[in-house]
Amino acid sequence: MRFTEKKSDVLQEKYYRGRHESGLLVTLIPKNHQKAFALFGTRYGSIDRTFKTEKDADFVTVPDGIAHFLEHKLFENADGTDTITRFAAQGANCNAFTSNEMTAYLFSATDRYYENLKVLLDFVTHPYFTKETVEKELGIIGQEIRMGQDEPFHQLYYGLLDCLFVNHNVKVDVAGTEETISHITSDLLYRCYETFYHLSNMELVLCGNWEKKKVARVLDEVLKPGERIVIDRSYPEEPKCLAAPKMVKSCPVAIPLFAVGMKEADLPKRISSFDILKKEAEHEILADMLFGKSSDFYNDLYEKGLINEKFSVEYNLSRSYGYLLLFGETKKPEKVYREIRNVVKNAAEKICESDLERSRKAVYARCVQDWNSTAEIAETFMEFSFAGTDMLDYPKAIAEVTLDDLYKRIEKSYSTRRMALSVVEPIKEEEHV
Amino acid sequence: MEKPKRIALGEGIYLNFVENKQYKTNYFSAFFVTELTPRTASYNTLLSRVLLRGSEKYPTQKELNRALDLCYDAVLNSDAGKIGERHVLSFTLSFLDKEFTLQKEDVWPEGLGIFCDLLFHPAYAGGAFQEKYVKSERERAIDEIAALVNHKAQYARRRMLEIMCENEPYGTSSLGEETILRRITPAKLTAYYEKLLRESRIELYFVGRGDPEKLAKELTPLFAGRERKVRPLPEVTLGKAPAEIKRVTEEMExxxxxxxxGFRMNTTLADPDWRAMSVYNAVLGGSLTSKLFCVxxxxxxxxxTVQSLPDAMKGTMQIYAGIAPEKKEVAEREILHQMELIRRGEITEEELESARSYLIHAMRGLPDNPAVLAEWYLPRILAGDEKTPLELAADLKRITKEDVVRVSQKLQPDTVYVLTAKGGKA
Incomplete structure (x- = not known):
């Protein structure tokens, strides 16, 4: 197979990319670390609830949590061997994760890279689901779900998504509920697998001391050329408005936790790869200028004792949704919320050229740090790639942001009408009686 | 990987330098090592917070954070925590190497300047820490203790240790105690801080790109330029398992x-048996091929989640499982049964090999992450074990099944703690 090289002088990084004849897109990112890392992922996550391929007559709607369930079950093999043991016997650690838009399988190894790569490609391309193995998993994932239920942050976060989104599946818990997963069958798992786990819908990202030739040899050996299948994913229409402005839950916590979200309204159907990066950079810089540790907002509220050092801000952006997310601990959630809304309302007056340059430096430094560990590089690279963008181009997008761009971004994306508050408060004593 | 260069800068002050060219960020830290008592834990906790509030040059957090932004978002942090029966105040700085800044600017001189300014020249008023900083950070520290309840697994593990080691220093909470915090005045905190600079052992770590000799010259006047009289630390106590297992159950919504x-391993880092004990732990519940995970x-x-978590500095081991409330007896019985199987020598060659490989892989990968590497070395330096991860990996290769079975006999059950749903049923 042929690889093409791409370089970034600023980052002093490069990668090699090529499509294997099986249809799989493969990226090699050379690094001299002790740990080599491999990530094999598919564009399939918890938001894919209703879908069909050109071979299917009708759409199917699957139970919530099935993508994550499938991820667990793929570790079992028809011959009874256990995938974790196969890796462990070769000194590698394996794992997997499922998010809204992707499922990925991975290992890290300090030697025997290619034997481990074989195991990774082999187990992911050979599903084995039966009634018995599905039932066995219910207890394990059931406890994983309860662990999440008992985690106040989990309640806070999904509480906020429930406010922000009317229909979008992003608000659904990736693991589902004990009720929804009870409807999962081996047939449904196969239907999901056949739809999303074909090589043209997947990518392999390798980071570390990998050699192109040896990688190609393993791919030739393990992967069979597959057909290109067109997936028809049906997502519900999402209005620009909120589902609810506020959600309050009670949990065993000491001090109330709050999460504030602002729903993105600027989601054009057609947008170039670089424009997505640019938009992301604008949001990241704006969030840092307005709410970062150097902002007037953060320091004023900290001085007043309204927030502590756990306060944080981030921007989550995908092609079909986006939101600004702020969270922290406070004894006065409503007051903090009012202050946040004030900043959003007057955002354009609060930014200036010198703050932009300071935040640009900080955001640039964070983007350079994404290139530190092989695991982080591969995971971030795949996320960018699945979003149709390139991680290597991000510094350029950060460099290009102007103050004028930020004014336009505020105009398009900032509005107090699309803001919501989620609070997790301590259980009141009288409720115990 | 080479041995870290260890250079004495002054009485009880050492610079440990480890070269690392994999990361784009360099890492520098100062660890102030004290004994572990409710008092040191409380004072270190508050001090770590107050020091971050400002210095002579950067009297407010805003000025400080803006200066750090200009150093390419250099991250300066202070923390206080337990390492076995020691309490450690840490100050860390991670910063972009000059190779990767936009104009090849070197942010180290400025970064080190901010670091030392905060550490050695706090924003005093009238010769002591400012009342408003001490007061507000005391409130935050007390809130932080209360907020420990938020994360149920960690909370349960802390409670178990408090109960198991109630009469030992190790039972002390790493964040200290509210009653002590309430009594700390600016004058008391200032006196404690000055004593800490004078009397505690100081371990410095630099992991990244740099020249150790040059660095030692640069750091000596900054760290060793004051009067020192280092106080030796007390011996770590091993503790003793009770005649009958302590059992405590608490309920929550x-x-x-x-x-x-909770178990007593009767083995610490300083013990030659520690290597075999770490393999025992990986076979039992420390890895994804362990008996607890598989069964x-x-x-x-x-x-x-089910895992075994040893603390090699103290010699204790915890086994944690998140289970349905009605299954707690079954789970406990099964965990004890798996421990019994190891004592009886029922370990397959595959289990042993996977456990060793798991640990060796972890050792080999350590040099990849500067902060993790420094935190790995610190307890070992304190215990007098100066082996590198690779040397340790070679030792682990030689651990046999007999070694593992032998050390498995050393474990003694101590405490069983359950944090469960109200009424015990979900």
Whole structure:
């Protein structure tokens, strides 16, 4: 197979990319670390609830949590061997994760890279689901779900998504509920697998001391050329408005936790790869200028004792949704919320050229740090790639942001009408009686 | 990987330099090592917070954070925590190497300047820490202690240790105690701080690109330029298992039960048996091929999380499982049964090899991450073990089944703690 090289002088990084004849897109990112890392992922996550391929007559709607369930079950093999043991016997650690838009399988190894790569490609391309193995998993994932239920942050976060989104599946818990997963069958798992786990819908990202030739040899050996299948994913229409402005839950916590979200309204159907990066950079810089540790907002509220050092801000952006997310601990959630809304309302007056340059430096430094560990590089690279963008181009997008761009971004994306508050408060004593 | 260069800068002050060219960020830290008592834990906790509030040059957090932004978002942090029966105040700085800044600017001189300014020239008023900073950070520290309840698994593990080691220094909470914090005045905190600079052992770590000799010259006047009289630390106590297992169950509005079992390993880092004990732990519940993971989780579907967590500095081990409330007896029985199987020598060649490989892989990978590497070295330096991860990996290769079975006999059960749903049923 042929690889093409791409370089970034600023980052002093490069990668090699090529499509294997099986249809799989493969990226090699050379690094001299002790740990080599491999990530094999598919564009399939918890938001894919209703879908069909050109071979299917009708759409199917699957139970919530099935993508994550499938991820667990793929570790079992028809011959009874256990995938974790196969890796462990070769000194590698394996794992997997499922998010809204992707499922990925991975290992890290300090030697025997290619034997481990074989195991990774082999187990992911050979599903084995039966009634018995599905039932066995219910207890394990059931406890994983309860662990999440008992985690106040989990309640806070999904509480906020429930406010922000009317229909979008992003608000659904990736693991589902004990009720929804009870409807999962081996047939449904196969239907999901056949739809999303074909090589043209997947990518392999390798980071570390990998050699192109040896990688190609393993791919030739393990992967069979597959057909290109067109997936028809049906997502519900999402209005620009909120589902609810506020959600309050009670949990065993000491001090109330709050999460504030602002729903993105600027989601054009057609947008170039670089424009997505640019938009992301604008949001990241704006969030840092307005709410970062150097902002007037953060320091004023900290001085007043309204927030502590756990306060944080981030921007989550995908092609079909986006939101600004702020969270922290406070004894006065409503007051903090009012202050946040004030900043959003007057955002354009609060930014200036010198703050932009300071935040640009900080955001640039964070983007350079994404290139530190092989695991982080591969995971971030795949996320960018699945979003149709390139991680290597991000510094350029950060460099290009102007103050004028930020004014336009505020105009398009900032509005107090699309803001919501989620609070997790301590259980009141009288409720115990 | 080479041995870290260890250079004495002054009485009880050492610079440990480890070269690392994999990361784009360099890492520098100062660890102030004190004994572990409710008092040191409380004072270190408050001090770590107050020091971050400002210095002579950067009297407010805003000025400080803006200066750090201009150093390419250099991250300066201070923390206080337990390492076995020691309490450590740490100050860390991670910063972009000059190779990767936009104009090849070197942010180290400025970064080190801010670091030392905060550490050695706090924003005093009238010769002491400012009242408003001490007061507000005391409130935050007390809130932080209260907020420990938020994360149920960690909370349950802390409670188990408090109960198990109630009469030992190790039972002290790493964040200290509210009653002590309430009594700390600016004058008392200032006196403690000055004593800390004078009397505590100081371990410095630099992991990244740099020249150790040059660095030592640069750091000596900054760290060793004051009067020192280092106080020796007390011996670590091993503790003793009670004649009868202590059992405590507490309830909360939760859906899952958090089972934590505490054991005495009677083995610490300083003990030659530690290597065999770490393999024992990987076979039992420290890895994804361990008996607990394979049986309690995979075969019996009792839980999502089950693991054994040794503290080599103290010689204790915890086994944690998140289970359905009605399954706690079954889970406990099965965990004890798996321990019994190891004592009887029922370990397959595959289990042993996977456990060793798991640990060796972890050792080999350590040099990849500067902060993790420094935190790995610190307890070992304190225990007098100066081996590198690779040397340790070579030792682990030689651990046999007999070694593992032998050390398994040293474990003694001590405490069983359960944090469960109200009424014990979900």
């Amino acid at each position: 939760i859906t899952q039960a958090n089972l934590v079992m 309690v989780r995979e075969k019996l579907s009792l839980c999502y």
